[in-house]
Amino acid sequence: MLAVGTRLLAERLRLPAIVLLLPVGFAAGAMTSDLDPNNLFAGAFQPMVSLGVGIILFEAGIRLRLRDMTELRAVVFRLVSIGSVVTLVGITAAAKAIFGLDLGVAAMLGAILVVSGPTVVLPLLDFVRPSEEVRATLKWEGVLIDPIGALLGVLVFSLVNAGAHGGASFHPGEFLTSLLVGGAVGIAGAGLMSVILGRLQRETPRNLAPAALMLVIAAVVVADLLREDSGFVAATVMGAALANQERVDVARILEFHGTLVSLIIGVLFVLISASVSPSQVTGVLPEGLALIAVMIFVIRPLAVLLSTVRSSLDRNQRAFIAWMAPRGIVAAATASAFGIELSQAGIAGAGKILPISFVAIFGTVLVYGLTAGPVSRLLGVAGRGEPIVLIVGGQDWARRLARALDSFGMHALLLTGDGGERAAAAAEGIDVVAADLSDVDPEEELEGVEAALLLTASDDFNALAASQLQKELGRDRVFRLVPGGGEIDLLPAFAEGELLFDPSLTYRELERRFGDGARLVEGGAGTGGPEGVPLFGADENGNLVVVTAGSSESEVPGERRLVLSGD
Numbered sequence: 001m002l003a004v005g006t007r008l009l010a011e012r013l014r015l016p017a018i019v020l021l022l023p024v025g026f027a028a029g030a031m032t033s034d035l036d037p038n039n040l041f042a043g044a045f046q047p048m049v050s051l052g053v054g055i056i057l058f059e060a061g062i063r064l065r066l067r068d069m070t071e072l073r074a075v076v077f078r079l080v081s082i083g084s085v086v087t088l089v090g091i092t093a094a095a096k097a098i099f100g101l102d103l104g105v106a107a108m109l110g111a112i113l114v115v116s117g118p119t120v121v122l123p124l125l126d127f128v129r130p131s132e133e134v135r136a137t138l139k140w141e142g143v144l145i146d147p148i149g150a151l152l153g154v155l156v157f158s159l160v161n162a163g164a165h166g167g168a169s170f171h172p173g174e175f176l177t178s179l180l181v182g183g184a185v186g187i188a189g190a191g192l193m194s195v196i197l198g199r200l201q202r203e204t205p206r207n208l209a210p211a212a213l214m215l216v217i218a219a220v221v222v223a224d225l226l227r228e229d230s231g232f233v234a235a236t237v238m239g240a241a242l243a244n245q246e247r248v249d250v251a252r253i254l255e256f257h258g259t260l261v262s263l264i265i266g267v268l269f270v271l272i273s274a275s276v277s278p279s280q281v282t283g284v285l286p287e288g289l290a291l292i293a294v295m296i297f298v299i300r301p302l303a304v305l306l307s308t309v310r311s312s313l314d315r316n317q318r319a320f321i322a323w324m325a326p327r328g329i330v331a332a333a334t335a336s337a338f339g340i341e342l343s344q345a346g347i348a349g350a351g352k353i354l355p356i357s358f359v360a361i362f363g364t365v366l367v368y369g370l371t372a373g374p375v376s377r378l379l380g381v382a383g384r385g386e387p388i389v390l391i392v393g394g395q396d397w398a399r400r401l402a403r404a405l406d407s408f409g410m411h412a413l414l415l416t417g418d419g420g421e422r423a424a425a426a427a428e429g430i431d432v433v434a435a436d437l438s439d440v441d442p443e444e445e446l447e448g449v450e451a452a453l454l455l456t457a458s459d460d461f462n463a464l465a466a467s468q469l470q471k472e473l474g475r476d477r478v479f480r481l482v483p484g485g486g487e488i489d490l491l492p493a494f495a496e497g498e499l500l501f502d503p504s505l506t507y508r509e510l511e512r513r514f515g516d517g518a519r520l521v522e523g524g525a526g527t528g529g530p531e532g533v534p535l536f537g538a539d540e541n542g543n544l545v546v547v548t549a550g551s552s553e554s555e556v557p558g559e560r561r562l563v564l565s566g567d
Contacts, residue, residue: 003263017266023362026358051221052333054235056261064240064244072313079137088114099349104159108338109353115327178233185219187241189234210256220232280351291360304318335357340354387544393457394424404522408562459481482506501549518532521565
């Protein structure tokens with residue numbers, strides 16, 4: 001209840017959910033012991049966390065499409081290799097100097113805070129909508145750094161724990177072995193998943209998502225049994241493999257897993273933050289703030305500087321990447337696991353690992369979450385600020401409508417599968433998205449869409465597409481043309497979206513009017529502006545108002561209107 005309620009509130013306030021999840025969980029944990037995960041789950045909590053993180057990384061891996069990567073492969077590789085080393089060494093040195101921790105405990109903290117993670121990076125990117133190069137770089141780094149950071153944590157934990165008990169500290173090749181085991185299990189799991197899901201897609205597609213979940217959990221468990229925490233690598237590899245094949249449609253899997261992951265993230269953040277007591281936080285808060293400052297202003301910029309040298313990214317893009325390294329659920333999960341185990345082993349200072357990590361996670365999320373928008377605008381890497389309108393259909397008058405909306409202060413995106421229409425739109429300066437509605441990534445291409453207009457000649461397609469799009473955008477943002485005649489039997493009426501414009505403006509009628517010379521012009525009601533049929537309005541705040549078949553004259557803003565003029 002706390003996790004879901006907090007996410008709804010965060011969405012209402014237009015804040016990253018983690019900004020509220022951590023303090024809500026912390027406050028709930030301070031007020032009652034009922035939320036303490038050790039009391040609720042006892043020894044089952046850490047295995048539950050591992051499975052949850054594995055599912056999160058699988059879902060993030062599904063978004064790793066190789067076509068997003070071109071010359072940025074080298075940058076991402078350096079960020080997760082050179083950048084990880086710089087971050088590990090830098091935080092270790094800073095933690096030892098600021099907190100006076102033993103070197104082993106400081107290194108444990110450094111390994112934990114290496115990770116950034118998609119759970120916090122992707123929502124911020126959706127909010128900022130930076131250039132594709134910046135988005136792809138941060139997305140790939142965020143997804144890949146999680147399993148690497150988790151493995152680093154395992155290695156450092158083994159080193160510290162063994163050293164405290166007089167055992168052999170570290171065997172060269174352990175890190176590589178864990179990567180290879182996780183990768184091998186992930187590849188094998190991806191192959192099995194492709195076969196099973198391919199068959200289910202033909203026979204019982206409703207079972208795609210549950211089967212994918214079963215296989216991911218099995219892969220995480222098997223990999224962890226073979227090599228501790230290599231399950232995170234296996235889950236990420238399986239997700240990336242699924243994202244880059246063409247046999248299985250991942251849309252249904254993404255829809256289910258996206259909902260599940262949102263719930264898992266909320267629950268884990270609330271539970272982990274509830275396990276931190278106020279006295280633990282106040283005891284490390286001043287020094288924790290100093291560590292956050294070093295991480296933000298020294299370590300991250302240095303890591304990005306070394307990783308992006310001689311890359312195609314310009315200076316402002318590199319600066320924004322340097323200003324984007326919030327810590328997420330993997331850092332919280334590993335801090336909870338390793339900190340408690342080292343503390344129980346009697347290692348001095350290990351009890352500070354979880355509260356310091358909590359302060360660092362919350363601090364970085366708060367700083368980056370509240371400043372990502374202003375900084376992106378200052379550096380000129382933010383996406384366009386105009387309301388976005390998605391137009392499905394690429395005929396001549398649909399492209400004219402797209403250009404008119406651009407002039408009206410909106411930003412039109414065109415979706416059409418016709419190669420000639422796509423080429424014509426590009427030549428006219430209209431932004432074109434995917435050629436097929438099933439290829440549209442809701443997390444990226446539908447983010448910020450204020451209205452979707454379904455303008456194809458097929459009434460049945462418009463109704464079906466409206467049903468699909470309203471799942472992502474909501475019914476009040478999806479609009480289709482008035483049917484040209486006959487019954488639409490494919491969908492119930494409530495699932496078809498709003499009907500566009502005047503009831504007389506069917507596809508054929510619009511074709512006729514534009515063919516006879518009708519024009520799209522801007523004007524205001526009662527001000528001597530052009531006469532005609534109003535299609536759109538803009539209120540005093542610049543928000544788009546779409547005229548629907550049931551709209552009254554008073555519901556359309558009078559100051560600014562886009563009108564179809566001419567019979």
